[in-house]
Amino acid sequence: MSETSSDWQRTTIDSAQAAAHPETAQAVARIKALRQSIDNIDSAVISLLAERFKTTSQVGVLKANAGFAPEDMKREDYQIERLHRIAIEAGLDPEIAEKYREFVVTEAKKRHQRIAEAGGDPGVLDVFA
Numbered sequence: 371m372s373e374t375s376s377d378w379q380r381t382t383i384d385s386a387q388a389a390a391h392p393e394t395a396q397a398v399a400r401i402k403a404l405r406q407s408i409d410n411i412d413s414a415v416i417s418l419l420a421e422r423f424k425t426t427s428q429v430g431v432l433k434a435n436a437g438f439a440p441e442d443m444k445r446e447d448y449q450i451e452r453l454h455r456i457a458i459e460a461g462l463d464p465e466i467a468e469k470y471r472e473f474v475v476t477e478a479k480k481r482h483q484r485i486a487e488a489g490g491d492p493g494v495l496d497v498f499a
């Protein structure tokens with residue numbers, strides 16, 4: 371079967387594809403190396419997220435026991451401004467930084483709420499922070 375340009379655009383990278391198209395072998399090798407870095411970065415991000423949630427859950431326990439609300443908008447305003455600035459300095463679209471912040475803070479507050487409803491018992495989160 372002949373290959374049209376639209377077939378080509380749907381082609382994903384794999385070893386068979388590289389062998390069939392030696393002219394793209396260099397690109398395939400480079401993509402493989404970059405994907406190894408992407409996988410390392412994803413591993414680091416997941417590990418960091420696990421640590422962040424373990425830490426925010428500890429804050430949740432302290433808040434629940436002290437009678438503080440799960441949400442602290444003053445702290446969040448500080449984080450919004452700080453992450454916006456850091457993103458720009460790092461060359462990251464600040465919208466991505468804000469999406470990240472919104473996601474983790476929303477999830478942290480849901481867990482605070484569950485801890486508060488359980489009377490400050492972090493066991494309610496089981497094995498996941």
Ligand SMILES: C=C(O[C@@H]1C=C(C(=O)O)C=C[C@H]1O)C(=O)O
Nearest residue numbers: 426429440441442445474475478
């Ligand atoms: C973890 C806290 O609780 C909430 C969650 C936050 C977060 O995930 O960083 C920030 C502020 C609060 O709305 C906190 O007050 O520090």
